[in-house]
Amino acid sequence: MATKSEPTVLAVAPSKTDPSKSYEIRRGKDGTIYCTCPAWRYQRLKKGEKRTCKHLAAFFAQQLTSPEPTCAVTKSEVASGLRRHKERWALRTRRNQEHKEAQQ
Numbered sequence: 001m002a003t004k005s006e007p008t009v010l011a012v013a014p015s016k017t018d019p020s021k022s023y024e025i026r027r028g029k030d031g032t033i034y035c036t037c038p039a040w041r042y043q044r045l046k047k048g049e050k051r052t053c054k055h056l057a058a059f060f061a062q063q064l065t066s067p068e069p070t071c072a073v074t075k076s077e078v079a080s081g082l083r084r085h086k087e088r089w090a091l092r093t094r095r096n097q098e099h100k101e102a103q104q
């Protein structure tokens with residue numbers, strides 16, 4: 001029986017690179033939603049970036065299309081989770097372009 005202080009597992013995402021592994025999308029004690037994958041844990045954030053990973057993005061996208069939310073995430077959490085991912089990619093893409101331009 002899980003106590004209240006333990007993180008809640010919201011979903012389990014199988015690893016694509018290693019089928020024997022899977023990661024958990026969890027809600028921590030402080031209410032933040034996070035993933036247990038190494039990409040989430042070890043990612044280096046540049047200025048203006050927020051922590052996210054492909055599992056979280058997929059999880060939020062799934063919540064968006066699911067008629068019946070499978071777990072306790074609010075619509076605003078889903079929206080902000082997806083926005084976070086989108087912003088992150090926009091930032092990365094822009095940096096890559098700038099990098100390319102600088103090399104020319």
Ligand SMILES: [Zn+2]
Pocket residue numbers: 023035036037039040053054055056
């Ligand atoms: Zn992840």
